[in-house]
Amino acid sequence: MRTRGAVLLGNVLAGLALGFVVTNIGFGDYTELNRMFTFQDLRMFLAFAGAVAIIVCVFALLRVRRTPGRIHAGVVPGAVLFGTGWAVSGGCPAIPIIQVASGYLPAVITIVGVVVGMRLCRWANGRYFHLDRGSCGL
Template sequence: MTASFKEHVSYGVFGLLMGIVLSYTGFTSFEEVHHMFTLADYRLLAAFAASIGLSMIGFLIIARGRAITRKAFNKGTIPGSVLFGAGWALTGACPSIALVQLGEGKLAAVFTLLGILSGVWAYRRLASSHLQLDTGICGEE
């Protein structure tokens, strides 16, 4: 097996495990997400906080003494974040959750994914021509 194939398999295993955790914790349920956004239930917020904490520890372990380069601020981050949050609040799903919902057989996820793809397409078309925002991919220099 090549290194690239092993890397793709590890990504697939990680994605599968992430999907199982998202499904198990209730992140794929519109009602649960609605309760989180309306602050009626703090369980998913606690799961968010725990995942952020674990991610921080993981990144610290992986980075171990290596300098982390600062990235330039992208003007599209703020409106993009607002649109992402609005879409998530309306549909009960972010891109990864929509894929997990599809795997669970929730056909409404097809419309969410179509909305995500339409939004990405519209951003790439409008941001560079009308808004003078970077349309690059995250992590590109």
């Protein structure tokens, strides 16, 4: 049986490994991300494709099966907001943490924006939309 300490250590090591890989392939660099979103460099798209191919193989080996269900009502507007925020700020929710750790302090603004956005989503959901509780993160 695994202890909490072992699980925490495993999560920390996995997080450090992910941060190392993400930084070394360029996902922590705003300029690289901007070049991807403006279609100036397809290298980052190829990295995404490689990641998808790897996870498909892992899921196949682990025999992970999911039955497609109905698309949640918040998926499309959430995806649009997420993509817009990523294109503007140069990072999805994990990337700004890597950017700050790499010394790029303006990414703190992105982190604050992510937290504020999730709080606003939770407020708007409770007041207007009444979707399930897990649809806004935090």
